[in-house]
Amino acid sequence: MRILYKFIICAVICMSSSATLEAQTLINYQQQKKKEVAEKQRIEKQRYESACEKGTLEAFQEYIKLYPKGKYAVDVRNRIEDYNLWSEAVKTNTIEAYNHYISTSKFKSFKDNANEAITELRSIEKWKSVKSLKSIAEIELFIKTYPKSSCITNAQKRIHELKGENFYLSNDLLNAYQEFNKAGGKYALEKDNQSKFDKCQEYWDYNNLTSYSSEEKLFTFLKKYPSGKYSDEISNRIAISKAKSFTMYSGAFSLNEALGYAKDENTRHKVKGYYDVKQKEYAQYKKEQRRIKRKRNGGIINFGIEMLDLALNPAMYNDTDSEVDYVMYYNVGLGIRLGNYKSPVQFEIGAKPGLVVYTLWYDSEDETKASFHLPLYARLKIGLWGGYSSKWYIDGVGYYNAVKESFLESDFSASAGLGVSWRHWDWRILYYKQDIAAKYTYKDYKVLGTSFSYYF
Structure with missing residues (x-):
């Protein structure tokens, strides 16, 4: 009995627990369904409000497509009808059409737009007359x-x-x-x-445009208004501007170009005045350049010192019958030269004090002596060829022996030579004949020599 009683009690407890569980499950299900319905309603309301906020036909149609029997379906369909009414008014775009919309629309969603459109149409009509x-x-x-x-x-x-x-x-x-x-x-x-x-x-x-405007700006203006009221004035300004830019190297082309823009005689006179000034500057410049060049080359007049003028008689002992043999001479000199080493022709005069060395024979004995002499000379040089700093030349020199020993030298002598000259220095080799215009008292008085000079 006691066992049966326990069994009955356990069965009752189990049945009671099962019923309680089923009841709880049902409650949970109902609560879940309520949440789902509430969420769907929230989403539907949100989409409805979004469609109303957009106010477009597409937004309303999208709502009807999602919720054809929705809570707001009737309202949305009415709004679609209102939108169509508004669209018709916009399409017609007359004051009457907009007034018709305002008077017949149930929702009047576009009333403000309609009033603005009416005001706009009235303003357009008013503007046409104003x-x-x-x-x-x-x-x-x-x-x-x-x-x-x-x-x-x-x-x-x-x-x-x-x-x-x-x-x-x-x-x-x-x-x-x-x-x-x-x-x-x-x-x-x-x-x-x-x-x-x-x-x-x-x-x-x-x-x-100002008085400082560039020539380019003046050209731009003249190109833009070639026949304008101010074209002649600007053209004259261009002429003066070009004239002011003349340099001393400007030639006839530049002058004619500037004169081509001059529109009156006064401007042409000014242009020629600028040109003449530059031509005078150029003439002065060339003159100065010639002066500088002459000075760089030594100027026109140079003073010279001949430090070495030495010549030997190669046949001094050939004449065994002669009692006197002309051996050599050595001179130094002072001269003044017209022209410089670059000049094609140069002329020089001066004096060459020096010594003549000779030998006297007494039968089989000899005695070498020296005698002072003073030749005065005139020299002509002719340039041949050369480079930037030197020039080759030939020359001829005539001498008057102002002081001499008559048994050694005649009154006149001459030499011819080939040399090279620089800015200051001059060197040559020469052939010297001492008995010009005299009787040939002595033989073989013909010598070969060299000279070396410095010019200031």
Whole structure:
């Protein structure tokens, strides 16, 4: 009995627990379903509000597609109908159409848009009548009355155009040009005002030129207005500008180019004046360069010192019958030269004090002696060829032996030579004959020598 009793109690407990579990499961299910429904309703409401916020046909149609029997389906369909009514009014785009929408629409979702459209259409009609008037006051009243009109920009430009006209008529071309530009420029103006704009623009560009304007800017202006009011003046300025840029190397081409821009005699005279000044500068420059070159080459007149003038008689002992043998001479000299080492022809005069060495024979004995002599000379040099710093030449020298021993030398003698000269130095080899214009008392008085000089 006791066992049966325990079994019954356990069975009752198990049945009671199972019923409790099933009840709890049902409650949980119901709560879950409520949450799902609430979430769906929240999402539907969110999409409805989003569609209303967008206010487009596509947004409303998207909602109906998702929720054809939704909580807001009727409202959305009404809004679609309202949208179609508004679209028809927009398509017609008349004051009557917009008024019809306002009077028949249930929701009046686009009432503000309709009122704005009506105001816009009225402003357009008003502008058509106002813009033909040349009254700045009327246009300003229009702007005040219709501040949001699409015609506001055109109205403001029209005011600037009218102000530009007024400035033009008062000959204030600078302010007129600025107002015309604020009105949109040349092609935004009425046809009658476009020619006025051109004149104002030319004056504006002309006024921006200064006395310091570059030649390039003057050219740009002349190219832009080749037949303009100021073209001759600017062309003359270009002529003067070119004349001022003359250098002493400018030639006839530059002169003729500048004269080509000169439009009057006064300007041509000025251009020629600039050219003449530069030509005088060039002449002076060439003169100075010649002077510098002469000075660099030694000038025209040079003083020289002949440090060595030495010659030997190669046949001094050939004549066994002679009682005197002319052996050699050694001179030093002072001279003055006309021309420098680069000159094609040079002439020099001077004196060469020195010694003549000779031998006296007494039967089989001899005695060597020296005698003072003083030749005065004139020398002619002819240049042959040379480089930058030196030049070869030939020369001839005539001597008058002012002091001499008559048994050794005649009154006149001569030499011919070949040499090379530099800025200061001169060297030559020579052939010397001492008995010119004299009887041949002595034989073989013909010597070979060399000389070396320095010129200041």
